[in-house]
Amino acid sequence: MNVRLDVIWHELPQFAIGLGNTVWLCAVSMTLSLVLGGLLMVPLMSRHRVVRGTAQAIVDGGRCVPFLLLTYLVYFALPSLGLTVDKWSAALITLVVYNTAYMAEILRGGWAHLPAGQTDAAHAFGFTGLKLFRRIILPQVLIAVGPVIGNQLIQLIKDSAFLSIITVPELTFAANAVQSYYFVPFESFLFATLLYWALCGGVEWLVHRGEKYASIVRLPRD
């Protein structure tokens, strides 16, 4: 066979648009679900057993649903409840809902590993409620779980490829469009996978840099 790199070169703009859509969809939904996950962390760490149990059940249930099935639920089943969504909203809703369950669990894990003495000490210094959460707990939790959030972002980027099935023009969709137009399946999908590899490598590099920075600002534990 002859490898037709000229087609890939010629269709570079389409790949670039697909990659751009993958990047912004994942960046926006990661930011949103970080906020929502942070909010969900409060009932997850609640002292009331019923509140905590309910929140944990929702988070655990959410983490059992495959991404594609959730996409179908949002895109095809929401309209039957009278809530019609276009593919872009469906994409964002799915990414955010799916990812929030994981973010909440990751943040909860980070909080649970925080030394209890810290909260007691903060109480002694007069920190309570929101101020305690914002100034003492949240910054430390975020630093502690930084690398895990990076891994989850990579997971999210990979899951976002499922969105091509509901015709969201992200990277995999672009690759499929190019391959079906020119019939260059091997070149097209290989190029797309290489772009994913580079993108995930970039995220890993950022996490690595972030860890270095965190090790400078982090105060000694205990």
Added chain:
Amino acid sequence: MLTASMLLDLLTGVATTVAVSAIAIAAGVPLGLLLALGRSAKMPMLGTACAIYASFVRAVPVVTFVMLIFFGLPALGMSLDPLPAAVIALTLNTTAFNSEIWRAAIVDFPRGQLESARAFGMTGPVSFRRIVFPQIWRASLPSLVNEMTLLIKASPAIAIIGVVDLTRKARQIAATTYEPLPPFLAAAVLYGLALLLLVIAARTLERRLRVRLGRL
């Protein structure tokens, strides 16, 4: 409404999902160990090749990978039916993740034990079989099971090449009945049950091993 016949129909999808995932897991766990051993072997080319494979496959979305195998390989002269292509793609994928898990256990293995094994006259393969492997598989078990749950959740990717797994079955029922909510919710519950059963089985096994063989 979800009728009994729909539920039976969904269960055929469950059978496909379970069968394909089970084959991929059964092949991917030992292949992952081979890949990890290839990486820790002191052969420069082999180690690099295994590392590149693991890094590449772990960074690629399963959907895109399935399409690369199914649509891309025929262009290289290797035609595959959807079902074998699905099994191969999922196996190659989970092998890469399993190799990382095995590798972590191998890297963490205490050197002293290897040296004592050598002092007792054990050769490399013997010490691996008698000393290293019985310990690393127990250490890796929780992570391997975690990867199995991730594989099952990624398995709907095979629907894109026409394999009728649980997700695609639910989609078909939704398309014929014009009532998408019941089949999708039922499918979500079935996935949850499958994952729950797997996790319970793994925890039971871990507990039994702890009782019989003591803590690791």
